[in-house]
Amino acid sequence: MIRIALFSAALCLLGSCEATAPSNDEMIVEAPAGDIRGTTAGGTARFLGIPYAQAPIGDLRWRPTVPLPRWEGVYEASASGAACVQPSAPEHSIYYTPYPNQSEDCLFLDITAPSDARSAPVMVWIHGGSLLGGTGSDPMYDGAEYADRGIILVSINYRLGALGYMAHPELSAESPENISGNYGLMDQIQALEWVQDNISAFGGNPNNVTIAGESAGALSVLYLMASPEAKELFHRAISQSAYMVTMPELRNSSFPDIPASEPTGVWLAGQLGAGNVAELRAMSAEDITLRATKAGYYPQISIDGKYVTGQLVDIFDKGQQAQIPVLAGYNEGEIRSLPILLPPAPDNAASYEEEIRQRYIEFADRFLDLYPASDIPESMKATTRDAIYGWTAERLVASQANSGIPSFLYFFDHGYPAADEAGLHAFHGAEMPFAFGTMSSVPPNWPEIPATAEEQALSDAMLDYWASFVRDGAPQADEAPDWQQYDQHRAYMAFEDSPVGRVNLQNGYALHEAVTCRRRAIPGLAWSWNVGVIAYPLPERAPDCE
Template identity: 55%
Template sequence: MTLARTALASILALALASPAAAGAPVVNAPAGVVSGEAGDGVRIFRGLPYAAPPIGNRRWKPPVPAPRWEGVREATRFGAACYQPPSRPGSIYSEDVGPMSEDCLSLNVWTPAKAKRAPVMVWIHGGSLVAGASSQAMYDGSALARRGIVVVSINYRLGALGYLAHPELSAESPEGVSGNYGLLDQIEALRWIRRNIGAFGGDPANVTVAGESAGALSVMYLLAAPAARGLFDKAILQSAYMISTPELKTARFGETAAEVHGAALAAKLGAGSLAALRAMDPAEITNKAPATGYLPFGTVDGKILPRQLVETFDKGEQAPVPLLAGFNSGEIRSLRFLAPPVPQDEAAYVAAIRERYGDLADDFLSLYPASTMAESILATTRDMLYGWTAERLAAKQAAIGQPSFLYLFDHGYPAADEAGLHAFHASEIPYVFGTERRTTALWPRIPDGPGEQRFGATLSRYWTSFVASGAPRAPGAPRWAPYAKGEAFMRFAERARADSNLMPGMYELNEAVVCRRRAQGATPWNWNVGIVAPALPAAAPGCR
């Protein structure tokens, strides 16, 4: 027996002999030997570091791979959450994420007990790139693992600590860029998964990246990022939003240059230099940044993100992988701060739309009529952020010859409907994960009846089938046709129903609006729609 094999045998013997690890699953991965926990057909490993702590002079630098750990690592507790502001009291999304630290770049693995080359789903949490954690109860991967897939959830740097661009940071970078650190964390986590997931029973050649809201925005960034190419094989995007993105050094599309935005934040924090910023308490930076108007987004730097997302997808430069994307009919019902107040009467609504949309006003008013003004305003913001994005993703992926699948989640239940939250933002997540009993304290309670159980099982099976094969299928449920087959989509209401031609005219109108704003070059495309939209530019070549 070689010395290396003798050493490994000793390590494994110690692990199995340890009282804490008695009966616990032990994995010898390239990252190190790890002891997890077992239960109900699933092995669970929590808090595995995939990158070195980004603290001190490593703050605002690309992640460095974590060194192999010594001995046997006990992986029964989640790692610390990345720094984030306190959650908003009264929000249905509010959840205690536990201890926070800059040493937060960890991931968790749920794997079937006897997994061997099982398909892998990597979950990227939402939270506006400001909040959230891989430890949130709703993201527990146990039920999905029992369906035969390996689930990995990851932490990544958030807020100013994750996305700050700054002239001094760009100057010290070998590539002359800054920002995108949270995105680089996600890429490093995928590299760790590629190297290590086989030891946990996963197939490194069958990895799906998935996320909701800011997690889905992150998946779009990964689809566009050359550095992520080849690290995943499929993509799931739930409620993604393809909005205009700040560019590193140039004010474009009405967005302040990212370096200017970052320098302004530093000034408002009283930090006159990068050294002063790095010396600041991370909680102080995190908690004060939102009050200054700082919003974290990816940065178009020509390297990590080569161009605007809309341009990447127009040019067919995104990762050529199968894709599943969709949105919820009630997205804005739980995000009403994104929608403007309802005007005092229908005449004011119509006048505002005609003033802003000009020759497209009739098209707008046919989709979002004054007769249902309050609902129209919610739908306007929903469609510009989420509906247009979902259909655009499906259409552009089909255009490069990849299977793409579109859905509309329109499922309600009594507690949500009574609260005016029918099919609200993120309400599909517990059904996908099978965590209907593990939602946040203020989440409208999901009934525990057979109908809801069947609905959740169907949704979960579609998702796991797509993770496994690139084609969403569920026994006893309708066949989900690719978008390319007559603009097909799946409607999830009381049950799954195959349909086609989602919201006729919605995609075309929003595509025309964005096309004109892009041609003009001075106006962003995000939630500035409907009665708060800037005047629409005239039609330009190539635009309707």
């Protein structure tokens, strides 16, 4: 139930509207969580910094997310909550964004909605940042353009880094299920449960919820689709530049190159100088985060038997994921801004070709046709892009399409002068300001997007496609091509200078799927990251593999 306090009208009745009327009106929502006061202006309502769970501090650090009881009084939702504690990106990085307000008490969400919303579709945005950084309140994720299109945008925070994903035998012993880690995923699930319980009070439809994210947020989308604890909480999914990698198990590693999560937590505690969990809980969140990052700890979601029951590829192959429409894709220049993902380059073309032939064997000619020795730097970037991001996006769409579910693939290949001149054509994340209509709200080192009619038209089209998919599962845009379902023709939408419908994306998907199939048939052999000149030698053909 919504009550709007129109102070400007009241002041006008008192004869003082011109001098004292505020620019925004207040809106009070009576939700099951409690009364919440936000603001409304220009037809858009904002409710910022709403806590969706108890603060994971003190004894609640490294415990499953705890719901909040209903609060008394009116919660003032006029400013976004703190970002979760995180290391800062290097100041020269295009992804560098200072978040001065950080805290371990960070489980907040922001809601942007049409002020007159009635049973409106809901999009829940999960930010990226390698499970290490980011916040849902980043200005690039502003939801005003979606509100203008009748969509409610909910953007969430979740625990990051060691505070969000560290497992440890002592933590598992505290759990009735004998599990630990995956706390950030638990936060995301609790946020979705909060949306189910409360969004109708904001004019949203809890039966029409789309989860969406980019990079680690898109990876989180895949985990939510796979998790038995989350499947009933949403109805569509958008995945932008996800990476379906081999996952660690909680305590018994099946992969020699991928340590189990509990032993990793024991190692990390040693790196932090802590003898037990009590000592870890006595440390500051900032100290844990910074020292864990310096020690080389990298957060990962692990197979714990409850929240994640197996490797993602196995879950999707068995059809155990949420059977919902998906919109997924990736960018042409994913690796241009992520050179850290590249192995050292061979010295010359002959060495490059020799490495590929030794590793890809009977697939070597196919590989070299796609990624030739004539331009080693570009071929290596394309290899890593296609084998990780391209394979993941298309595999997700193909998995759903094979079950007869409407599924849509995209390839973002748009450049503009500042990005192209910096060698960052269609880099990782470059699609986000276009998909949010926030091209003037990018991080400080982001290549400047020109304020031209052409750039705006591309952004408007992407917003329309995304919003209509959230609304009814069919991406459509005014004065833009029809977006065909993936189906047997491998149809996709190319976002170049404008949207162009195409088929049969030349990204080596069949090759990378064939290689992955053979690797998965060998016990203990991981199938992700090690590609191209550092790939494992191709195993012999296995049943059901090319």
